[in-house]
Amino acid sequence: MPELPEVETVRHQLQDKLAGQVIESIEVYSAKQTGDDEEYESKLIGQEFADIDRIGKLLIFSFADNPDLFLLGHLRMTGQLLFTSSNSLITGGGHSLSEVDLDLPSKHTRLQFNFVSGDVLYFNDMRKFGYLKIASASEVMVAKSKFGPEPTGANFDCEAFYQLIQSSHRPIKTLLLDQSKIAGLGNIYVDESLFRAKVSPLRPACDVSRRQSDLLCKATGEVMRESIAVGGTTFQNFTDTGGQHGNFRDYLQVFGKQGDKCSRCGDVIKKTKLGGRGTHFCPGCQN
DNA sequence: ACTCTTGTTAAAAC
DNA sequence: GGTTTTAACAAGAG
Numbered sequence: 001m002p003e004l005p006e007v008e009t010v011r012h013q014l015q016d017k018l019a020g021q022v023i024e025s026i027e028v029y030s031a032k033q034t035g036d037d038e039e040y041e042s043k044l045i046g047q048e049f050a051d052i053d054r055i056g057k058l059l060i061f062s063f064a065d066n067p068d069l070f071l072l073g074h075l076r077m078t079g080q081l082l083f084t085s086s087n088s089l090i091t092g093g094g095h096s097l098s099e100v101d102l103d104l105p106s107k108h109t110r111l112q113f114n115f116v117s118g119d120v121l122y123f124n125d126m127r128k129f130g131y132l133k134i135a136s137a138s139e140v141m142v143a144k145s146k147f148g149p150e151p152t153g154a155n156f157d158c159e160a161f162y163q164l165i166q167s168s169h170r171p172i173k174t175l176l177l178d179q180s181k182i183a184g185l186g187n188i189y190v191d192e193s194l195f196r197a198k199v200s201p202l203r204p205a206c207d208v209s210r211r212q213s214d215l216l217c218k219a220t221g222e223v224m225r226e227s228i229a230v231g232g233t234t235f236q237n238f239t240d241t242g243g244q245h246g247n248f249r250d251y252l253q254v255f256g257k258q259g260d261k262c263s264r265c266g267d268v269i270k271k272t273k274l275g276g277r278g279t280h281f282c283p284g285c286q287n
Numbered sequence: 288a289c290t291c292t293t294g295t296t297a298a299a300a301c
Numbered sequence: 302g303g304t305t306t307t308a309a310c311a312a313g314a315g
Binding site: 057074076078127129179186187276277278 | 292293294295296
């Protein structure tokens, strides 16, 4: 499932491909992903993509010469943005190589943007939870205002972080997943960050010591920056000529490692449920 | 054919 | 109001 590092990877890789592309036509295979916007096509055809911004896991596409038109994109669990040039896949996002459909459009293609250049952008989403919706400038402002600070940001303040976690009795993992408090962490990186900081996901946030809080504050940013550096975990970048396959999966310490021995203390990694989500941790060295 | 799982969010309940 | 719980989303795996 795409989290901040995966979405950032998509943003970064799509940025140069999309900038300057003029939409010639759009295929809406599933209206739900447009927010059931009946004027979706008429509003977008002829528009030229400009920059791609991101906050948390939300992508914000802007257009040239149209300051009040944006597309808000969320991949949710199974969304993929796939870009083809001359019918060969250049970049995608959201899932492992084997899960990416090579023949496009596929049965999971929900939206298709055909560009004047001949290039094509596909929005694939098996479970239809994601979206690519039109928004005005003020709607973008509102959407942005709902996010807390990003741990990868330079201004991420460990003092403010400590104040935040001290103020909550919720389990620390649940708090860290709250996008309105901290933006960008998902199930994988929250488990990995907690492992790195040696904090149990089940521990009430207010019981986390200042020392552990500082470790955790640093760990969240580190884990996501390291993942971005190798192209994310669930993201696969590849080309038909065999490009690089960045993959943070090789570096995971606890996520999906239940039954394995902890690399730090040798205890057995456990998987449990917290707030309905699979939660991985080492009972030996996280407390 | 049925249940379970998945991450996120919005709504409802406390 | 903060917070916890629940439901819903859609499809696939078993």
